[in-house]
Amino acid sequence: MNSLSQQSGTLFVVAAGNTGAEAAMGAPGVADAALTVAAVDRDDQLAYFSSRGPRYGDYGLKPDIAAPGVDILAAKATRTGGNDADGWYTTMSGTSMATPHVAGAAAILAQQHPDWPAARLKDALMSTSKALPGLDAYAVGAGRVDVPASLAAPVTATGSAWFGFFGWPHTDPAPVARTVTYSNAGAAPVTLDLAESAAIAGGPYDVDPTADAGTPAPDGMFALSADRVTVPAHGTASVTVTARPSMAMTARRYLGQVTATAPGLALRTQFGLFTEDERHNLHVSVRDRSGKPVQGYLELQAFGQPDPYLFAFDGDLDLRLLKGTYSALTLIPVAGDHGPDSQAMALLGDPEIVLDRDRSITLDARKAKEVAARVPGAPRTEDRVLQLNWYRSDGATSTIDEQLLLGPQYDEAFVLPTGKVTAGAFEYETRWRKAYPLLTIGDNVPFLGQPGSSLYAGRDELDVVRVGAGAAADYAGKRVRGKIAVATRSDAVSPGERAANAAAAGARLLIVVNDGPGKLLEWVGADDGTTSPIPVVSVTARAGAALPGRLRVEGCRTRRTCTTSSTSTPGGSPTTSRTGRAPRTSPASTCASTATPRRRAGSTAGPSARTARSPSASCSRPPCPARAPTMCPRRPARAGPRTR
Template identity: 40%
Template sequence: MGKRVRGIWAAALSVALAVAGVGQAGAAESDGTAVSGSTRVDAADSLRTVTLVSGDRVRVRSGTYEVQPGPGRERMVFAQHRIGGHDYVIPADALSMIGARRVDRRLFDITELLASRYDDAEQTELPLLVRATDQTAARQRASGYAVARDLPGIRAQAVRVPKKRAGEFWRSLDAQVAGKTASAGVERVWLDGQRQISLDHSVPQIGAPAVWQAGRTGRGVTVAVLDTGIDATHPDFTGRLAQVRNFTDDPDADDHVGHGTHVASIIAGSGAASGGRYRGVAPDATLLVGKVCTDGGCPDSAILAGMEWAAANGAVVVNLSLGGADTTELDPLKEAVETLTARTGTLFVVAAGNSGPQARSISSPASADSALAVGAMDGADKLAESSSRGPRLAGGAIKPEITAPGVDIVAARARNSEADDPVDESYTRMSGTSMATPHVAGSAALLAQQHPTFRAADLKATLMGTAKPDATSRLTEQGAGRVDVAAASGSTLRADPPAVDLGIAKWPHQDDRAASRTVAFRNDGATAATLSLTVSVTGPDGTHATDGMFRIEPAQLTVAAGGSASATITARTAISGSEGVYEGRVVASGPAGVVRIPVTIDREPESYDLKLTHLDRTGSLTDSYNTFLDGLSASGTVVPYEPDGTASIRLRAGSYHLTSVISDEHGDDRLVSLLTQPQLELTADTTVVLDARLAKSSTVTVPRPAATPTGSVIGYYRHLPDGSLNAASVFSFGGMTPLFAAQFGPALPGNEMRGRLQTVFTEPGPDGQFGSGSHRYHLAWFPSGQVPSGIRQEVRTADLAQVEATYPASESGTIGEKTVFASRPDYTESVSFGGTVPLPATRTEYYSRADDIRWSADVRMGEVQQMSAPTAYPAGRQTESWQAGPLSPGFPAPPSSITVFSDGYWVTRQGNRIFAAVPLFSDRDIRHAGVADTTSYTQRLLRDGQPVPLIDDYDYEVPAAAANYRYSVTATRDTELSTRVQAEWTFRSEKSEKLARLPVMAVRFAPALDGDNAAPAGRDLRIPVTVQRQAGATPAQVRSLTVEVSFDDGQTWRLASVQKSGAGWLADVHHPAGAGYAALRAYAVDQSGNTVRQTIIRAYRIKG
């Protein structure tokens, strides 16, 4: 929401600025920066005046408004804009606070304030919720204002500000938020508003009050909630909780997330804390609460145990407002739904998920046949954008099957949880299918009280058959429609099945057989029911299906009291029409009520059968294969498999990339073959024989005969039309096991697909171990458009980059590890090859040399890990040193192996998030970034001198407005060198929609040290110094640099002589006599005023 509002403001300020202090409406400043102060607003015709929290007044009459600035604000500028039918009038001094989410935008929503009857004729006070960093200070600052109640759960107070003192309050707030006062400031101010789409509206929206009036409130019905636990102390659950069980590793069943409490409240909350306003759907139902989720997730084992427990303890309905990615397979949760439903008759009501608007995004276990999958609607019965869409991944069945209100739902708030959108201390707002699901579960409880003999299928059918469809949403998005429990309670009819999936009519269609399904109508009434049956279906283009394509017979049906009668729905897809999914409803209507049955059939577009035969290297059918097809003309991946080695699959006509990996047992080895056909055109029924005998091995030879291959990879990568990456490889580590590959069809253009061959050769050392060898080859090729198959590469030393690499030892006798990655600019995925390095060590490493090949490495030596940025090695000999001291902060280009660090960059900002993860132990090579195990690690961010809380390991949430920041970090290690590294940066930052690299620097030292990271005592040492700026940050030259040295672990410091030298500096220090350690400290300032101050205790040894 914050990003969207800010974007709108950029436009609104240019066209809708009204300047205060003008004598009449329509006057404007001569420079053109303001326009008319009178503009249309949809409000009441009579004059109504609204006082804003800023002390300004807005007068509304006959659809116009007029701004009257508060005292002392005569020169204030205001902005007006409309979002979603709401008009806003905002003074310029509120913009940054709204953008920073310090001030609720609704405080300037004229439409909302009038609708809530907060105009001056109705209210003499402004109702606010105020959160401050110090509650005591907040109460003192609120002196003279009416504090309605303390809300410690949300760290806030409900404050009533007299409108005549609003300007005074605003000036105080402005100073506190801006950090202009010495006392702790206000964190946030909300309107104590009245939302329209909330539980007191959503419960009537589904017809629950009408059912209550008939005496059905869920009494005697047990509903289980399997979620994050519950706040059992909440007044709304008094007398409602039969059992509470904890199935997680948490020490108790208390709800520390808030989700489970909210869900349970929607089902059966009494509304006691709100005087009955926020009652649940079935307020007298009995609750079983099983805690199956923590703030870290919901283990399958905990969910399964909870489901069993609930069903065994008499739950008629189980609410599961949870889910995960679905597959075409029957996973344990879906299986449990099916098993328990069949065994106990319990209805599992499950959230469809919040992955909309993507099609086929229904989560599991909502995708289970017996589950009642629930999507989310808003208060206007329109589908929520985030609600997951169908059809189901497996088989195309109708999911979700029903919808319910799930947007801005007010329900109980757990006392031990953070409320993102609080109403007061007892209630909060949440949105999602998690909130929609308990509306349906509560509705099922009301029906179960009315019909005690109903089992899961009966409840499901009744709710679906009486649901209210939305004409603007597709059936595959909403299922039967929005639950209408009043209609369900008043109905004596239900259908079996409650939805009809007529399957797939295979292409071509001229000889299609009619597809039929029988639907049984059950009448639970005391008299016979006569029903008129109609069917209405639309095609994939939204137009009505061709006449005669769909028929329901008979057209009229009489169902005896307590009996059933059947009708048949038939689809004749041989009749000409569009190809794709047809969807509609059978409607059975009569004096006894109306039942709607969703109907779908897929009139398959042009499609063919693809048969795949898999043969191993002996020519025999094999079950040891992995085959997948990626769509080129349409997105999606298909993974066919049959254990007999022949797999058949039905696919749309089009282009596909076919890949298979076949494995053979060959003595003690496995021979692996990669087979790929990058351009499979499916224009007819096709058989492809994937024969591993056609795959050939590739060989590589190197100049040094003692060098042995210790790792190899063969594969390809391809960028697909939808932007995704298709890549496959086969690889081996160690030994002489060959790899085989084959490609069918022509080579593709190099910018579309590239093959890959990578291998490592290592020469063993005197002890016969490869790690101690003095020579190693890292070789890679990326041939254009073709997977490597049967190629021969004879490598010459002249074709390679030769790197003399040194690995000093921080501690003697240790073993290091080095892992090497090969990549290209358009392909950073990589199979890496690693090995051990006895320390200290010097060895010759050879690398393939090409403009498009990048090499990077991770080197782990003791507790420190160095990572290098991708580098294209030039021809000839060069040197490279790892772990050479001193270890200090560094900001190289991001290593390809790092993915956790915000796109690989170290200190960034996007939106209102600042991310900071600094490699504090980088060695002296400016291409390296180093991290280490530490005994202590502290970090702190200050904004204009005020601390900013850390929201996770690396992220801070900050206000949008520009401010001065100070970020500091200190790490200590229980080791000999770089025992304490401390750094502090200052910079200025404001909200950035795109990822912005912040202007941080690091001072890198490169003294000439020996293999033990030591320098001689009693001598001068010249230290090359580089100030390294984070790549991608706004450029600025270094204005000044100072360097200091200490020989007593930082107790005293001496200023080093520093002189400019090319792009860097030279610092001269003199070592005292005798062994010891040197510490280094530096301070740099750039031309933009950004600074860095860093200290390294025991940066290197001094040898006596």
């Protein structure tokens, strides 16, 4: 936005946003060159939804100005429902309703002064705006736009002056000077009386945003080079404003204004600075299993704070954080080891980051270890549940207990080994629920049961018939009865329609080949929740192209079934865990495991802790379940990462 403004000479008027929160404005409104607009109501009170400053990171002065944005009556376009019957006007609220007021004001001012550059138009609108008592520059900028005042004022002033962000450490910082310029478009000189005032506007937005708010700045912290200035006709005059940040309290934001008055004229220039408390830089790099940067979200737990922060990252993330102890956690999808279409999830974390100076950490999936459970005797099993659990507590205020269920498209999990912790408690564990497969196709054809599918019963050798996209017309002239129908997914045929067409043709099983990359998972049952009239599975495009003309299919049948649960290494390097088989005579059909005790401060995962205890398991002969495991609603895990 800054470059575009400079290259084009255009004043861009941008909405502040509708988060209603502090330090929540984003691009392009945070650009210095933009004229960023907050919203007020008809009584010049700040709209509850209007995003407020300061600018995230450097506490810069944003927004710049305010305008009415609550219950604004405006024209309604045809595409948004405007018509003769319902009317051509609508009432809406938002900073996007406030912004056109300011854009219109800028256009009117530019029409009166066609030679004024964009920066002067911005300064003029800001310096002549209406002051709004009780609302500071981080809420409404310079004030509410005042079109008559901006048109009538012969003199305008610099809209704002930012003295800077003084990062830690800031021992005896030098004075900073800024120039405020007054421009006279009139035919007569104008003498202005100048005065400055400043006060604390609060503390850090992430610690105590209202700390000491309203406390006047110390005498001499801000000073003017002159208390009166004469601006010549069609000319300019300047005054220097000097700030002495060495007089500022640490971790406080200061806001103030320079007021210039003359008979019938009042101009205001906003200014401010911020002195940082003790903070340090944390650089986080996240890489996938091939070493490439990856996108995702980082959950950052700060000891002493009840809720974690959530940050988006794109390979790398730079944070400025308070001195203290932190725990970082992210999950990223990665390539698995079970063939070219295998999908895995990697849990990457560092449970203890002591930020007493600038630090860098790398969460590298190349160093992550596969976590897996092996049933003794190596019978063929499938995971009904694959769950990754992360527990970290400072022993007092801050506790994170994440229980993350992986979706059925993930056939593997990888976890990054961690070092021992020295404070609080930390535990990691993996949990499985394993069972004999409800369906096998061919010699280990990889497939994914679809939500809402009925189950296949029996053991058969079936011919494969390809039926295009699976529309009714695609079955014309094809003998599908008693065979496997293979259809390629298409937006032209709904999943339910595709299943119904295969059932109507007499197919025993429908295999849907994904028409895009990756695995396919879509609801194939009826809208009322009943299962499909035919079993439906999906395969990737790669697997679908390689399907032979005949396949062995073995489905759900009454047989001995064993379901086990197991946990893997808490705290240290994750390794393979084993689950046990139960006696045939046991009446239960699920198994529970005894979790390994949580690691406490100062403990380490020795050889005895590398393998979880083998759980007891029990087996029975249950009837075929109503739907496949990927279709069953799993017991919900604890909610995912919370954000402020």
